[in-house]
Every structure is written in structure tokens, then in C-alpha cells.
Amino acid sequence: MVMKQNKIKKLKTLSETKFLKFYEAEYENKLGNMKTWTIASRKNEDVLNDRFFKGKEDCDDAVVVVALHKPSNKLVIIKQFRIPINSYVYELTAGLIDPGEDAKMTIERELMEETGLKVVEVIKVINKLYLSPGMTDESVMMAYCTCEGEINDKNLEDDECIEAMLISQEESRKLLERNEKMDAKCFTILQSYALLGEKLFTE
Numbered sequence: 001m002v003m004k005q006n007k008i009k010k011l012k013t014l015s016e017t018k019f020l021k022f023y024e025a026e027y028e029n030k031l032g033n034m035k036t037w038t039i040a041s042r043k044n045e046d047v048l049n050d051r052f053f054k055g056k057e058d059c060d061d062a063v064v065v066v067a068l069h070k071p072s073n074k075l076v077i078i079k080q081f082r083i084p085i086n087s088y089v090y091e092l093t094a095g096l097i098d099p100g101e102d103a104k105m106t107i108e109r110e111l112m113e114e115t116g117l118k119v120v121e122v123i124k125v126i127n128k129l130y131l132s133p134g135m136t137d138e139s140v141m142m143a144y145c146t147c148e149g150e151i152n153d154k155n156l157e158d159d160e161c162i163e164a165m166l167i168s169q170e171e172s173r174k175l176l177e178r179n180e181k182m183d184a185k186c187f188t189i190l191q192s193y194a195l196l197g198e199k200l201f202t203e
Contacts (some may be wrong), residue, residue, distance in 0.1 A: 004030040004031075005030055005113040006028065006029050006030060007027060007028050007052075007181075008025050008026070008027045008028040008034075008052050009026050009027060009028055009176070011023055011024070011025055011026075011027070011045065011049060011052060012024045012026070013045050014038070014185065018040070018103050019042065019096070020042065021038060021040070021041050021042070021043070021044065021045075022038060022039070022040055022041075023038070023039045023041060023045070023048065024038055024039075025037045025038075025039055025046070025052075025136070026092060028203070030113065032200050035129075039135075039136065040078075040136040040138075041134055041136060041137050042061040042062075042096065042138055043061070043137070046080065048137075049111070053126065054115060055185065056121050058128060058139060059125055059139075060097060060103075060128060060139050060140055060141040061096060061097065061138050061139055061140065062091050062094055062095060062096045062097060062106075062138070062140045062141070063094060063097060063103060063106045063107050063110060063140060063141045063142075063143055064093075064094040064129075064140045064141070064143070064185055065092060065093040065110060065111050065143055065145060066092060066140045066142060066143065066144045066145070066146070066189050066200075067092075067093065067111060067115075067117065067119075067144075067145050067147045067202075068144075068145070068146050068198065068200075068201050069117065069146075069148065069166050070120060070146045070147065070148055070167055071148055071149055073168075073198055074166035074167055074168050074171075075166070075167050075168075075172060075189075075190075075193050076092075076093065076114065076115055076117060076147065076161050076164065076165075076166060077090055077091065077092060077164075077165055077167060077186060077190070078091050078092070078110075078114055078163065078164045078165070079161070079162070079163045080161065080162045080163075081161035081162075081164070085181070087181055088161075089181045089182060089183055089203065090175070090180055090181065090183065090186050090190075091113045091180040091182075091183040091185075091186050092112050092183070092185055092189060093111050093115060093164075094110065094140070094171070094185075095109070095110035095113070095114075097141075101105060103122075103125060103141055103143065104122055107122060107143045108117060108170050109144060111145075111147060112155055113155045113156065113157070113160075114152065114155075114156065114162050114164060115147075115152075115164035115191075116145060116149060116151050116152035116153065116154060116155060116164070117148065117149045117150075117151065118148055118149045119146075119147050119164055120145070120146040120147055120148050120195055121145060121146045122143055122145045123144045123145055123201055123202075124143075124145070125142065125143045125144070126140050126142045126143075127139075127141050127143070128141075129142055131184075131185075136172055140185075142185070144201055146201070151164045151165070153167065165185050169193060169194060169197040172190045172193050172194045173194045175181055176190055176194060
């Protein structure tokens with residue numbers, strides 16, 4: 001027996017800003033009733049129409065960088081002030097993929113901008129990880145890499161309040177125990193790093 005599913009019938013733009021757009025999706029639910037859903041997206045309406053109605057493949061909006069600093073064998077994380085929560089939060093280096101960039105270019109640019117560190121090798125990437133699919137279609141590529149250099153803040157943008165840091169396997173355990181404000185992706189990687197250490201980058 002094939003289970004019925006919700007089907008989007010129409011898409012309407014509600015508002016647009018430089019980095020984020022809001023749409024109203026009109027859909028028919030599995031019982032045949034018409035409903036609406038509000039979607040936050042990084043993509044323009046043409047791209048969404050191609051996805052929803054023409055079957056075009058989705059693409060990643062951003063990269064998240066899981067970096068091992070080879071000289072010290074420590075994990076690279078950042079502490080960044082985020083306006084929506086009016087507070088600092090522990091995160092991994094991340095950023096939007098700019099037009100004309102391939103994944104490696106974005107990985108290298110974001111790591112250099114936010115930490116001052118240079119990518120040595122991209123080990124593996126995992127595509128299309130959806131961050132909050134009940135609210136947004138935003139997806140990220142998670143890239144595991146090694147890096148080198150010394151941390152500095154010379155390349156930060158004017159609005160970026162970021163402290164980059166290198167943490168050991170033991171320090172990651174202690175950070176998790178402190179119950180700090182933390183991005184979910186960072187939390188997951190810290191858990192894995194606390195358990196596996198450098199093996200996180202080879203398994």
C-alpha cells in the first residue's frame with residue numbers, strides 16, 4: 001500500500017532580505033485538504049519553483065568546517081556572538097557558499113576568515129544536512145579537514161565577534177560538561193571528538 005503524502009501546489013513570496021527570504025507554500029495534505037506553510041530560505045523563488053515543480057536537485061547553501069589543527073592535534077571551534085539569541089554560542093567555523101565558489105574554495109575562505117588558519121587537506125564531505133527542516137530548507141555541507149597556522153582575527157568582517165580556539169580531546173569533554181550555549185552541530189562533533197579524538201577524521 002502506497003501512503004499518500006503532502007504535495008505543494010503553489011509558492012508565494014512573502015518578503016525578501018539580502019540573506020533570507022520567506023515564502024508561503026500552499027499544499028494539499030494527505031487527506032486532500034488545502035493548507036499553508038511558511039518557509040524561510042536562502043534561495044530565490046525561481047530556484048524553489050524548479051525544485052518543487054520540476055524535480056531539480058537541491059544544493060547546499062553553506063559549509064560547516066570540522067577542522068583538526070595538525071601541529072597541535074586539536075579540534076578547531078569558535079565562540080561567536082549571535083544576534084538572534086543575544087549571546088555568545090560555541091560553534092564550528094561555517095559560512096554561505098558564494099556565487100562562483102566550489103566547496104573547497106568556501107571551506108578555505110571561511111576557515112581563514114574566522115580563525116586565521118589555512119586548510120591543508122579536505123578529508124571528506126557530507127552533503128545536504130538539513131538544520132531545521134520544519135522551518136527552513138537550508139542545507140549545509142559538513143567538511144572534515146586538517147589545517148595549520150596560528151589563530152588570529154585579522155580577517156574577521158566588521159559584524160563578526162568571534163573567538164577561535166583549539167581544544168584537546170579532554171578539553172572537549174570538560175566543555176560538554178559545562179552545559180554552555182552551543183550550536184547543535186558543534187555539540188554533535190564535540191561529543192564524537194571527546195569519544196574518538198583524532199580517529200574522528202579517519203573513520
